[in-house]
Amino acid sequence: MPAVHRFAIARRTLLAAGLASAAVLVAAPAIAADPAPLVVAKTFVTQSLDPVDGSAGWALVSHGIAEGLFTVSREGTIVPLLAEAAERRDDGAWIVTLAEGRTFSDGTPVDAEAVAAALNRTGAENPAARASAGRLAFTPLDAGTLLVETERPTPILPSILAEWAFPVYRQTDAGPIFTGPYAVAAFEPGARMALAPNPHYPNAEARVPIDLRRVGDGQAMAIALAAGEVDLAFNLPVETLSMLRAREGVSVRSFPVAYQYMMFMNTRAGPLADPAVRRAIDRAVDRATLVAAIRAGRPATGAFADAYPFAADVVPAHDPDEARRLLEEAGWHLGTDGVRAKDGERLVLDLVAYPQRPDLVTLQPVLRAALAEIGVGVTTRVTEQPNDVASGGDFDLLLWAQHTAPAGDPAFFLSLFLGSEGARNYSGWSSGALDALVAELASAEDPAERLRLAREAQALAAEGAPVAYLVTPEWHVGLSDRLAGYEPWGSDYYVIRPDLAPAD
Structure with missing residues (x-):
């Protein structure tokens, strides 16, 4: 190269x-x-x-530029790519066999030693690689075979290895080489x-x-x-x-895409630390109006696109009267200027979007109007650096676009974005009950049980309302x-x- x-x-x-x-x-x-x-x-x-x-x-x-050991097919199934197969041993570890004849772009063979070196480095340095099953340890057994041991037992290693955190590469003095x-x-x-x-x-x-x-x-x-x-x-x-x-x-x-447009609510301090205020904001949003604004997509039912079997099956209710009641009970009373206040503090929130997803900018004025109807003031801001804003907590409300099941499994998003220790828990919300459900989900063997746990986790998170799911675009x-x-x-x-x- x-x-x-x-x-x-x-x-x-x-x-x-x-x-x-x-x-x-x-x-x-x-x-x-x-x-x-x-x-x-x-x-x-x-x-x-x-x-x-x-x-x-x-x-x-x-x-x-890059590929993984496994990938998601056009039909949405997990299929081998740089790997040929993965088999689970009785002790819970996995044996991954590499596909024959694959090389990096400089002609170097893709062998087990190179794959192990790359993915062990990724696991150590990128928290997203630890979201679904904790730290993965890759050990070459011979040139074409890897032993993979997981920090938490998992029945779905091929799906995890299809996540975007696991591209295969070879480190060189000139930089990484891919396949x-x-x-x-x-x-x-x-x-x-x-x-x-x-x-x-x-x-x-x-x-x-x-x-x-x-x-x-x-x-x-x-x-x-x-x-x-x-x-x-x-x-x-x-x-x-x-x-x-x-x-x-x-x-x-x-x-149609499997992304979700969502709105993170910063729960760390201020009005949004109160779950009643967050629930009020969620009730104020009419998802059908948002779809009409961007002229495409469907109202979101929850954390996952409705094409997935583990998706929630009911669009969150649009109920402005309930939203007003929640705010009144939480002590936020309407002022003469149309904005609620409590103890001298006006309920005005900073709503941030980013232009890399043009629809999010289109949604800002629609959401501002919806919140104005329940007495919540909104200022809007557009940033070119959404990751910095998200990780730094520099927002009240943050519009975000995310593929929530990139490898067809719910555990990745629930752990990484909603888990108390999740590296991308941008809302700052913490729930021991949700953490327990996600831990169960990570190791659950039965497909029906995985569906139940994923839906239960979404219902629990909906009650806490750290995120409002808006549109499947x-x-x-x-x-x-x-x-x-x-x-x-x-x-x-x-x-x-x-x-x-x-x-x-």
Whole structure:
């Protein structure tokens, strides 16, 4: 693989009539002119090539760079990828057999020693890798076989190894080397990547280089697609679709995703430390109105999309009168200015969204209006750094988009985002009862029992209301004629895939 280097930044701006702001793109990297690279625009580009850094593993898979031992198929089932099989021993440990003939993008074989070194490092340094079964210990038994021991017993190791925290890589002095259909030729963190076909990946000759760009402004992304500057525009704002569908040489695919749009409530201090206030806010939200605002998706029933068997099956009630009653009983009384107050403190909350998910920004004024109806004042803010805001607790209400079952199992989200010690427990909520349920879920063998525990955990969390689940969305992808046959699937986890190739 060519040495990774930073782009020299040369700014240019996409301009169009009536567009007040535009996305700034860096100059194109030196990619061979023949064949012409595919230009892919997304609302995010990874900040890091190291899988131990936050959600970098998810981004690297989405960008077509990394792969795991197991993955989720187009049909939603767990299937082997770099592994061939996994078998559980009587003592609870697992034997994982690697697929034959796989190599890293520098031609080095994917062997058990390299896999163990990478995933043991990830487990030590990335809390997300410890969410479902605690720390995993990988020991090579021979070149093609691994012993995997788990801190907490689990019957679903293949599903855990399909989670985004577990891409396989090989550490080198020049940085990590991966196994995906594309390798990194050049990299501007958070902004741009030049991707070259991995010559050691099957059917490499069918692929062309990719110029991957972050375009944070959805309107600018749509205009770039319409102008013929982009071949694939991922996660377009709904208000741009009619314009694009009328444009010759452009097609649009809309598809349901397993993400949930949600609103974290900061329970650490202030009004939201009171569960009655949190429940009032949840009752004030009309999910159907939110769906209408973004013109796509379905009202959320709980932590998981309703396609999953462990999803809650009832949309939370919209009951403004109940919300007002809860606030009155909690001592928050309506003032002459229409905003409630208690002991001289006005009930005004800071609602934060981020533009990488354009729908969340669209939801802000709708939620502000709904809360105003029950006497809650709202100020709105948009941040380019949602992870910093979330981890630092710099919010009252935080709109968030999350794939809550990335490998088809509920334990990952419930542990990582709602567990008392969860590394992404952004709300700061703690419940010993929920922790106990999640611990039971992690080791439960019977599928029916796993469903029961997942639903019980969601019901318990709904009572505490640290998170309001809002919408199960639908997303939109725009395509040039070069990619007219592209079909999106797997939310945003499988965007740049082995089958991404220009039309003949």
